[in-house]
Amino acid sequence: MRQLLSDRAALAHQALISCRLCSRDCGVNRLQSRSGAFCRLDEKAWIYKELLSVGEEAVLNPTWLVDVGGCSLRCLYCSEWSQVVQPRGGPAVELEPQWFAGRMAKRQAQGARTLTLVGGEPTVNLPALLQALACCPAPLPVVWNSNGLVSPQARALLHGVVAVWSLDAKFGNPACAQRISGWPADVTHPDWLATARLALQTPPQAGLPPLVVRHLLMPGHLECCTKPVLRHLAGLAAEAGQLMFVNLMTWYAAPRQHPRLCQAPELHEDVREQQVREAVDVARRWLGPQLWVNGRPLPPA
Numbered sequence: 001m002r003q004l005l006s007d008r009a010a011l012a013h014q015a016l017i018s019c020r021l022c023s024r025d026c027g028v029n030r031l032q033s034r035s036g037a038f039c040r041l042d043e044k045a046w047i048y049k050e051l052l053s054v055g056e057e058a059v060l061n062p063t064w065l066v067d068v069g070g071c072s073l074r075c076l077y078c079s080e081w082s083q084v085v086q087p088r089g090g091p092a093v094e095l096e097p098q099w100f101a102g103r104m105a106k107r108q109a110q111g112a113r114t115l116t117l118v119g120g121e122p123t124v125n126l127p128a129l130l131q132a133l134a135c136c137p138a139p140l141p142v143v144w145n146s147n148g149l150v151s152p153q154a155r156a157l158l159h160g161v162v163a164v165w166s167l168d169a170k171f172g173n174p175a176c177a178q179r180i181s182g183w184p185a186d187v188t189h190p191d192w193l194a195t196a197r198l199a200l201q202t203p204p205q206a207g208l209p210p211l212v213v214r215h216l217l218m219p220g221h222l223e224c225c226t227k228p229v230l231r232h233l234a235g236l237a238a239e240a241g242q243l244m245f246v247n248l249m250t251w252y253a254a255p256r257q258h259p260r261l262c263q264a265p266e267l268h269e270d271v272r273e274q275q276v277r278e279a280v281d282v283a284r285r286w287l288g289p290q291l292w293v294n295g296r297p298l299p300p301a
């Protein structure tokens with residue numbers, strides 16, 4: 001595994017000469033500067049949070065959760081906004097491979113059974129993360145927690161490295177995706193489906209499902225986003241069987257004062273109970289035992 005990681009890290013580093021790691025397809029030279037990179041990153045990655053977490057899906061816990069700055073989207077409701085737009089801003093520290101290896105050993109000793117890479121978006125940090133993983137004598141199974149804007153090149157670099165793809169399926173149509181997340185207009189929607197299909201080719205490791213897809217129920221988006229996403233997922237789940245799980249998250253909390261939300265006023269509301277009931281009911285019918293709600297399997301109806 002270490003040789004594979006080190007080979008992939010070298011290839012990913014080379015890819016930065018004309019970066020197309022995510023679907024933004026910037027084509028800039030990140031080895032020279034950050035200029036022109038939508039993610040605002042050069043070759044370095046910046047960690048702004050790390051902890052032993054039991055807050056992910058039950059099957060992944062306890063996990064060593066590592067947040068890296070920078071992203072390929074700008075979701076208006078993002079809780080990590082400052083680290084997304086300023087990946088190097090405090091409290092971020094540069095990812096240093098030897099520190100990463102030492103901290104992984106410590107978290108393993110504390111009980112971590114997986115490593116969850118999140119942010120921001122790990123894909124835009126791929127070369128530095130692979131380099132850090134290559135320095136770990138016995139890396140934990142990697143959970144790649146991504147918005148799904150992963151280019152074919154990045155998917156190939158991650159194939160065989162990632163144990164669990166944890167993908168966010170945020171929107172059910174391109175108009176909502178563009179208005180709320182700044183989704184690139186020229187990128188096929190939904191882009192995460194191709195990544196999900198690749199994930200399903202991953203042999204299961206250590207009792208982990210290769211694919212978890214998350215969907216956050218947003219106020220006023222049951223018909224335009226949640227139901228179309230669930231429809232896509234029902235098709236995928238029928239192909240995949242128990243290799244995939246869907247986590248329907250119903251805890252959206254409106255950030256009441258945020259000026260960014262003037263572009264999406266419906267996101268000032270809370271999700272109504274009626275919307276939650278309907279979403280869970282539809283998801284249960286379409287997905288059956290592959291459905292989790294807020295990270296836990298549902299009890300039988």
Ligand code: SF4
Pocket residue numbers: 019020021022023024025026027028030036037038039040041071072123124125
């Ligand atoms: S990772 Fe994505 S956003 Fe960043 S420079 Fe490369 S293509 Fe652009």
